[in-house]
Amino acid sequence: MIHPADTTPEVLRYAAFTDAGRGGNPAGVVLDAGGLDDAARVEVAARVGYSETAFVEAGEEKDHFRVRYFSPRAEVAFCGHATIATAVAIAQRQGAGTLHLSTLAGPITVDTEITADGVTATLTSVPTRTRPTRADELDGALVALRWAHDDLDPRYPAHVAHAGNDHLVLAVRERARLAALDYDYAALAALMERHGWTTAHLVWAESPTLFHARDPFPPGGVVEDPATGAAAAAFGGYLRDLGLVGVPSRVTVLQGADMGRPSRLVVDVLAGDERVKVTGTAAPIPPDGPGD
Structure with a gap:
């Protein structure tokens, strides 16, 4: 080779x-x-x-x-x-x-x-699935994120959602908590490696179909991902399976703004289908353009 x-x-x-x-x-x-x-x-x-x-x-x-x-x-x-x-x-x-x-x-x-x-x-996507987090998983994640149980939005239960990879899904009550994210990289990396999670999909609901997200990605050696299509697909399946959106529904995920790289992911939850559609645009990066 x-x-x-x-x-x-x-x-x-x-x-x-x-x-x-x-x-x-x-x-x-x-x-x-x-x-x-x-x-x-x-x-x-x-x-x-x-x-x-x-x-x-x-x-x-x-x-x-x-x-x-x-x-x-x-x-x-x-x-x-x-x-x-x-x-x-x-x-x-x-x-x-x-x-x-x-x-x-x-x-x-x-x-x-x-x-x-x-x-x-x-x-x-491939067919999605989701499951509630175990108590030890959630407690470990909150410690690593430097969050408390009271920071979480009870309307959106903590889950591990899958659309090709596993993603921890946590929703917070306040946009400011998401904006102030400052997590323990080593602790979250160890936790995610132990449980096989690819990203932590951290969201705040502006409305039932509009979410702001941040996605730590320590397993890839990246502090944060500005747009995560696999997590968006898994999140769409999570919303469908928990009855948090109607079917069919279109959900918008805004990600990356807090790190200066605004991104828009459009998620379509389908009727009678375990798969999810995710739509976006892409543009070539010039030779002197931004890195990760």
Whole structure:
């Protein structure tokens, strides 16, 4: 297999889930990754320095691809924002349409469309599921986050939600508590590693269908993710399963504003379907553009 020392693959850089053309979450995309082994992919992802880089291999048909996702530390089963970035990159090269992606989390379809705002992409998640947190999980998370039980919004029970990866879901009563997030990185990293959580999806409900979110991502070596499509999908399934939104419903998640990278994720909860759709835009990052 080929290592970066042998050849340097072209890495495209996109900001996914931008909000009115601003912010978004940077992702790397390698469209021809067939010659790279796992060690090489981790090395490339580390050099890129974003929370995830997608490595794409062409399938037997034009619209079929195998995609694997690597953080600067390790492989993750699924990454929503890197999927949106990948789909937009492919659409810009071969035209809009439906893409069929094979991922470690399962098959993912992504519909791309060319609009006045550029290319938008809508991913359909794997079937979602959710469960209540155990008392020890919740207590450990609150200690690491430096929060108290009274900070939590009782309308939104603490859960672990899944849409390819597991995400801790915690809702707070006050927007100010979310804005002031200052957590114990080492403690949360250890807790998340122990329980296999990919991010902590921390939210405040402005309304039943409009949420502000912050997503610590210590397992990827990242203090905070400015837009997390997999967590948004898992959250949509959580809202559906707990009867917190009607079905069908459209939910907007605003993320990244507190870290200066405003992002917008549109989540569609479907009728009669355990899957969730997440829509966003993505824009190329210029060579002198922002990093993670």
